[in-house]
Amino acid sequence: MxxxxxxxxxxxxxxxxxxxxxxxxxxxxxxxxxxHTIAVTGLGSVDFDSDLIVWSGTFSRIDKDLKKAYAEIEKDRFIILQYLISKGIKESSIVFQSIQINKEFDHQYDDTYNLRKKTFVGYNLSQSVTIESDQVDVVEEAGRSITELINQGIEFYSASPQYFYTKLAELKLQMIETATLDANKRARILAENSGNKIGKLKRATLGVFQIVGQNSGEDFSWGGTFNTFSRKKTAHITVKLEYLVD
Structure with missing residues (x-):
């Protein structure tokens, strides 16, 4: 027992x-x-042409008589509107902002920079106009021909146009897919060269989107770059994948 x-x-x-x-x-x-893991970074990039343009300009008139200055700027507004429409821009894309009124003075100083005399010059009336349109070529041509307004005696100050892409969400999904496939391919090559195979995906990290002008040499930033001054752009995104090794 x-x-x-x-x-x-x-x-x-x-x-x-x-x-x-x-x-x-x-x-x-x-x-x-x-x-035992393999970590790789894949890149997705695509060139695209902006499909939305935003262009603005400012015009002004100055006169000691406020009513006269207002009448002159209203006349300029009508001429500018007709000019833009004649260039093929849809009237629905044209927005005039409210008129800004400021009093202008001429200041005279003595040798010690003390104000000696302040003379009223007139009322400075200014107004801005903004065009937001998908007619990118048409708006660009109107901007290049803006001297036609200046030749009519209108003081028109044109800003640089800004360019956007309305299908950016779809573009981002396409780029993420491309970057993911690129990272997966890199991981397989690395694993095969070391006599292994990639296993399950352990971690995936998405980088920030970088949108720069094509062939511009612009630098990327940590928070992402979003170029609005180039019509033709290149978008970049990175995806970092970490696989277990079988």
């Missing part, structure tokens, strides 16, 4: 030793596997 008890105890000790060994082996394998 005592011998049977000893054999049973011995068997239990052996079984416990086997279980412990299996647990240790499993832990070692898990640690080994989790520490």
């Amino acid at each position: 005592k011998k049977q008890i000893n054999l049973l105890a011995y068997a239990m000790i052996c079984l416990a030793a086997i279980v412990i060994a299996l647990l240790i082996r499993s832990a070692i394998l898990e640690k080994y596997t989790s520490n």
Whole structure:
């Protein structure tokens, strides 16, 4: 009886030793596997042409008679509107802002820069106009021909146009897919060259979008770059993938 008890105890000790060994082996394998990964970065980039343009300008008149100045700027407004429409721009795309009125003074100073005389010059009335349109070519041509207004005696100051892309959301999805496929391809090549295969995806990290002018040499920024002054642009995105190695 005592011998049977000893054999049973011995068997239990052996079984416990086997279980412990299996647990240790499993832990070692898990640690080994989790520490053997391949991390790669894929790039997605695409060139595109902006499909929305925003162009603005300002015109002004100055006169000591406020009513006369207002009448003159209203006349200029009508001429500018007709000019833009004649160039093919839709009237619904043209927005005139409210008129701004400021009093202008001529200041005269003495040799010690103390104000000697302040003379009223007139009322300076200014107004801005903004065109937001998908007629990119048409608006660009109107901007290049703006001297036609200046030749009519209108003081028109044109700002640089800004360019946007209305299908940016779809473009981003396309770029993410491209960058992901690129990263996956890189990971497979690295694994095969080392005699391994990639396993499950452990982690995926999306970079920031960078939109720059084509062939502009613009620098990327940590928070992302969004160029609005180039019609033709290039968008970039990176995707970092980390795979377990089988």
